Amino acid sequence: MIEDSLKRALRKATSVCRVLIRMYGDIIHENPLPPIDELVLTILSQHTSDINAGRAFRQLKEDIPNWYDVMNASEAEIARSISSCGLFRLKAKRIKATLSEINRRVGELDLSLLENMDLDDAKEWLTSLHGVGPKTAAIVLLFSFGRPVLPVDTHVWRVSKRLGLIPESTSREKAHRLLETIIPSDCVFSLNHNLVRHGREVCRARGPLCSKCFLQRVCDYFLRH
Ligand code: SF4
Numbered sequence: 001m002i003e004d005s006l007k008r009a010l011r012k013a014t015s016v017c018r019v020l021i022r023m024y025g026d027i028i029h030e031n032p033l034p035p036i037d038e039l040v041l042t043i044l045s046q047h048t049s050d051i052n053a054g055r056a057f058r059q060l061k062e063d064i065p066n067w068y069d070v071m072n073a074s075e076a077e078i079a080r081s082i083s084s085c086g087l088f089r090l091k092a093k094r095i096k097a098t099l100s101e102i103n104r105r106v107g108e109l110d111l112s113l114l115e116n117m118d119l120d121d122a123k124e125w126l127t128s129l130h131g132v133g134p135k136t137a138a139i140v141l142l143f144s145f146g147r148p149v150l151p152v153d154t155h156v157w158r159v160s161k162r163l164g165l166i167p168e169s170t171s172r173e174k175a176h177r178l179l180e181t182i183i184p185s186d187c188v189f190s191l192n193h194n195l196v197r198h199g200r201e202v203c204r205a206r207g208p209l210c211s212k213c214f215l216q217r218v219c220d221y222f223l224r225h
Pocket of ligand 1: 159162163202203204208209210211213214215216219220221222
């Protein structure tokens, strides 16, 4: 029984991947950021728009170009550079603490040990850093290392539940684990991008545009309403 529903979810995930690629295109990730850069950028983007996070990141790199100097800078100094993004004082503290912790554990500011680490161990390693949750860990692993881990943001979470890829009651944290078991690994990167796009443009939080949606045929929400 459980096997049947898993098979159904696998088939549906594959079909959703294909349809989205056909409609939005296959996304090739080029010029990945180095892992420490990606990690800091992701911390900056928490509860902030991508535009403001990107602005804060560029300013930080301009003011303090070396991550060792960021680690040794005062929180106030870091906060000044990243003040264009929300919660900048908290994030300054978090960035300094995260860099210090990586340096303490690894002996340098280098995350390349994650490249070939068992995937679950790599996720655990990253999420054991203070302030790094499953989504941030997934972004670093997917975007910097090309490893098949799907970051579940609010769009991915909502659309996956409506489609019926995961049960309606699934927590965001659990969604990471469930989606990973059903999404073909060669599709993770484009699916992440395409689900976010679909959530923003069509399957909106309030008032999904079901009549214009090309996923109707495989969508539980559509079939129920
Ligand atoms: S049919 Fe409606 S609920 Fe389903 S994915 Fe499309 S917009 Fe979202």
